[in-house]
Each structure stands twice: as C-alpha cells, then as structure tokens.
Amino acid sequence: MNHKTLVISLLISAVMLSISGTAMSDDDYERGGFLNRWFGDSKPGVAPVENPYYLEECGSCHFAYQPGLLPARSWSKLMAGLDDHFGENAELPAEDAKILEDYLVGNSADKSNHKRSKKIMKRMPSTDTPLRITETRYFIKKHDELSRNMVQGNPQVESISRCDSCHKQAAKGSFEEDEIEIPGFGRWEDD
Amino acid sequence: MNRKLILVTALILAMPLSLQAGAISDLQANYQAKGAGPFSAVAGEKLWSKSFTDAKSGKMRNCTTCHTADLTKLGKHVRTGKVIEPMAVSVNAKRFTEVKKIKKWFVRNCKWTFGRECTAQEKGDFLAFFSSL
Numbered sequence: 001m002n003h004k005t006l007v008i009s010l011l012i013s014a015v016m017l018s019i020s021g022t023a024m025s026d027d028d029y030e031r032g033g034f035l036n037r038w039f040g041d042s043k044p045g046v047a048p049v050e051n052p053y054y055l056e057e058c059g060s061c062h063f064a065y066q067p068g069l070l071p072a073r074s075w076s077k078l079m080a081g082l083d084d085h086f087g088e089n090a091e092l093p094a095e096d097a098k099i100l101e102d103y104l105v106g107n108s109a110d111k112s113n114h115k116r117s118k119k120i121m122k123r124m125p126s127t128d129t130p131l132r133i134t135e136t137r138y139f140i141k142k143h144d145e146l147s148r149n150m151v152q153g154n155p156q157v158e159s160i161s162r163c164d165s166c167h168k169q170a171a172k173g174s175f176e177e178d179e180i181e182i183p184g185f186g187r188w189e190d191d
Numbered sequence: 192m193n194r195k196l197i198l199v200t201a202l203i204l205a206m207p208l209s210l211q212a213g214a215i216s217d218l219q220a221n222y223q224a225k226g227a228g229p230f231s232a233v234a235g236e237k238l239w240s241k242s243f244t245d246a247k248s249g250k251m252r253n254c255t256t257c258h259t260a261d262l263t264k265l266g267k268h269v270r271t272g273k274v275i276e277p278m279a280v281s282v283n284a285k286r287f288t289e290v291k292k293i294k295k296w297f298v299r300n301c302k303w304t305f306g307r308e309c310t311a312q313e314k315g316d317f318l319a320f321f322s323s324l
Contacts, residue, residue, distance in 0.1 A: 062271040088270070089303040092295065158272060 048173035067107035075104035156183035222311035235320025279324035
C-alpha cells in the first residue's frame with residue numbers, strides 16, 4: 001500500500017483502540033483499557049494491605065479494609081473513637097493506635113494512585129467525612145443492583161460490610177466484577 | 192539416647208503450656224500485688240454466665256453471646272460473623288500466651304459487656320476459670 005494509505009490506516013487503528021478503551025464497562029475502567037495500562041500511571045483496584053500489624057489488629061474481627069477505601073480525615077475520626085467502634089469496644093493502648101493511624105492516613109484514598117481510591121474520592125464531597133465505606137457514594141452506586149435476599153437476607157452474607165463474602169479477591173485489593181460470587185446465587189451476571 | 196530424646200521432646204511440647212502458665216501466673220501475681228486473690232475458677236465461671244444490661248441500648252450482654260458457654264468450642268462474633276477460636280487452654284495452645292493481648296481484650300470486653308473495666312479479682316477469677324478447662 002502507498003504511504004498515504006498506511007498513515008490513514010494507522011490513524012484509524014489508533015482511534016479504534018482508544019475508543020475501545022473508553023467504551024469498556026465501568027469496571028474495566030478501573031482496571032484500565034490497554035492504552036491506560038501502557039501510558040497511564042494509575043494502578044488497578046485498591047492497594048492491598050501489606051502491614052502485618054494492621055492485618056492482625058484490624059482483621060481480627062472483620063475484613064481488613066484497605067486504607068485506600070476512605071480518606072485520611074475519615075480514618076483519623078475513626079481511630080479517635082475506638083471505644084465505640086460501630087457499637088463495639090475496640091480500644092487500644094495509645095501508642096498502638098498511633099501506629100495504625102499513621103498507616104491508615106499514610107495510605108488513604110486521597111493519597112493513593114489506585115483507580116478505585118481515585119474514584120471513591122472523586123465522588124466524595126470534600127465536606128463529607130464518612131466512617132462507613134458502605135456509605136460512600138461510589139460504594140452505593142456500585143452496589144445499587146443488589147437485592148436484600150442477596151445480602152441482608154442471605155445467611156451466608158448477612159451484611160454488605162462483609163466484602164470478602166462475595167468479592168473473592170478482596171484481600172488482594174481487587175474488586176473486579178468477574179471475581180464476584182454471591183453465596184447461594186453464583187457469579188455476577190451483568191445484563 | 193532414647194531417654195534424652197523423649198525428655199527433650201517432652202520439654203518442647205510442654206513449652207506452649209508453660210508460656211500460658213507464664214502469662215496467666217504473671218497477671219495473677221500482678222493482681223495479687225493489688226490486693227486481689229485467692230482466685231476461683233468457680234467464681235470465674237459464674238461471672239462468665241452473668242448477663243448485664245447495656246446502658247445505651249437497653250439490651251442484655253453476656254460473654255457467652257460470642258464465646259459460647261462451652262469454651263472448648265468455636266465462638267462467633269455476633270455482628271461480624273468472625274469465627275472466634277476456643278478459649279479453653281486445653282484445646283487451644285495459643286490462648287493466653289501474651290500478657291499484652293490478654294490485657295487488651297479484658298479492657299475491651301469487660302467495658303463492652305459489663306459497662307466497666309473488670310476488677311483485679313474478677314480478672315484473676317476469669318483466668319483461673321480459663322485455665323481450668
């Protein structure tokens with residue numbers, strides 16, 4: 001083919017590829033179309049927890065929520081009220097609480113370059129200081145197709161706070177749609 | 192050679208038990224220094240089954256709600272569903288080996304269940320109860 005045809009076909013290919021990147025589902029956006037992965041600097045999902053002390057302390061009663069799921073101001077507020085931690089007493093000696101707070105605040109959503117952390121922050125008004133990940137706008141939007149019998153009425157799930165009940169790779173910071181398996185319902189099929 | 196091997200093995204196997212005995216006896220000595228004691232497993236068991244009313248919610252709280260009445264069995268956190276390893280020293284070698292951990296859970300769970308910190312006497316009785324199982 002001649003020079004002109006080559007340039008035009010290369011241009012068309014580049015346009016098609018970038019369109020296909022943005023036309024993908026919302027979920028794939030968090031993973032990133034391949035152009036984003038090649039040229040973007042955002043990492044997928046949420047940064048996994050690698051702090052063993054945090055895992056031990058904050059994962060002893062519930063899923064060890066990644067710091068990248070809430071902004072620093074939320075974590076600080078939460079750590080200041082451990083004696084009434086959603087109705088439970090989770091008190092710690094001050095020096096231990098400080099270690100955990102430093103970890104949370106240092107790796108919070110507003111400091112992270114992971115895709116979901118960025119999305120969480122983008123949809124959160126700066127005047128909001130949510131204590132519950134499940135009450136963030138991003139979370140609510142993402143879970144708005146669930147029915148009660150899949151979660152609250154499901155004896156194998158019971159609460160929407162139990163991420164790892166359905167998100168099988170949650171502990172790795174991955175919440176991709178194709179990793180979801182709702183106990184008693186099976187894999188998530190998006191219509 | 193054989194006897195030495197048996198002796199060494201026995202000593203190694205006894206270690207987790209001695210760690211537990213260590214942490215529990217350290218704490219009990221601490222409580223005694225504050226004027227508490229002697230400690231009774233029976234008193235500990237009584238307190239374990241006692242119900243307390245939470246001032247804020249008006250609901251009854253009891254150790255057995257999460258830990259169950261049979262401490263050789265697994266328990267379950269009533270809100271998060273998290274499995275709780277048995278409290279009984281006889282079935283769970285990891286229980287009560289760290290003073291810091293014991294102290295932490297006494298603060299949290301006494302405050303939550305009883306609405307106040309446990310006294311040195313109560314804590315000593317609880318530890319006597321746990322180590323009797």
